[in-house]
Amino acid sequence: MRQLILASASASRRDMLEGAGVDFIARPVHADEAALKAAMAGAPVRDIADALAEMKARKASLGEPAALCLGVDSIIVVDGKIYDKPTSRADAAAHLAAFSGQVMTLMSAIVACEGGQPIWRHIGIAKLHVRTLSSAAIDAYLDVEWPAISGCVGCFRIEGRGVNLFDKIAGDYFTILGMPLLELLRWLRAQGLVQP
Numbered sequence: 702m703r704q705l706i707l708a709s710a711s712a713s714r715r716d717m718l719e720g721a722g723v724d725f726i727a728r729p730v731h732a733d734e735a736a737l738k739a740a741m742a743g744a745p746v747r748d749i750a751d752a753l754a755e756m757k758a759r760k761a762s763l764g765e766p767a768a769l770c771l772g773v774d775s776i777i778v779v780d781g782k783i784y785d786k787p788t789s790r791a792d793a794a795a796h797l798a799a800f801s802g803q804v805m806t807l808m809s810a811i812v813a814c815e816g817g818q819p820i821w822r823h824i825g826i827a828k829l830h831v832r833t834l835s836s837a838a839i840d841a842y843l844d845v846e847w848p849a850i851s852g853c854v855g856c857f858r859i860e861g862r863g864v865n866l867f868d869k870i871a872g873d874y875f876t877i878l879g880m881p882l883l884e885l886l887r888w889l890r891a892q893g894l895v896q897p
Contacts, residue, residue, distance in 0.1 A: 706727060709756045709773050711852075714773060717879075730761050731880060734774075746776055747826075751822060755772060775810075778808070779799060779803045779805050780803055800831045804830050805829040811883055832867060845862055
């Protein structure tokens with residue numbers, strides 16, 4: 702059986718795979734996401750998410766050519782602007798103020814590579830309607846959630862207090878957690894890597 706490698710440091714992605722009973726090794730890779738985003742400025746957001754996931758999967762696959770390597774990336778877009786992970790509490794507060802009353806589009810892309818070549822890909826999309834947030838509500842939220850959300854692109858953990866930021870959510874829960882798990886499991890079953 703082929704070894705499955707998750708090229709991600711994300712705890713939620715590891716938890717999802719472990720919870721589903723998938724046998725894998727987490728082996729994060731360093732990828733210059735900023736350079737790729739700059740090179741793809743103006744491209745459709747879903748293409749950028751897909752390219753970031755592929756870059757991570759390829760990098761892992763080149764180091765482990767016999768393994769099946771998964772690269773994953775999530776991008777948040779609000780009012781046409783792509784948001785990165787917050788760099789400070791003040792940055793997180795600015796993000797949340799910009800998200801207030803808006804619809805957040807979250808794209809979670811996953812690419813599988815083997816022998817350095819992509820062999821499967823999927824992009825999950827969710828729409829999250831952010832409730833109107835006062836500055837006091839943002840401060841109270843960050844008092845509890847910062848710095849735990851510093852690694853979260855949308856400044857929230859949907860499985861925790863972050864769910865309070867939203868009025869309505871349309872999309873797959875696992876995609877919102879950071880990986881379109883149902884589609885991945887369907888594909889892994891077809892590969893014989895998880896039990897039917």
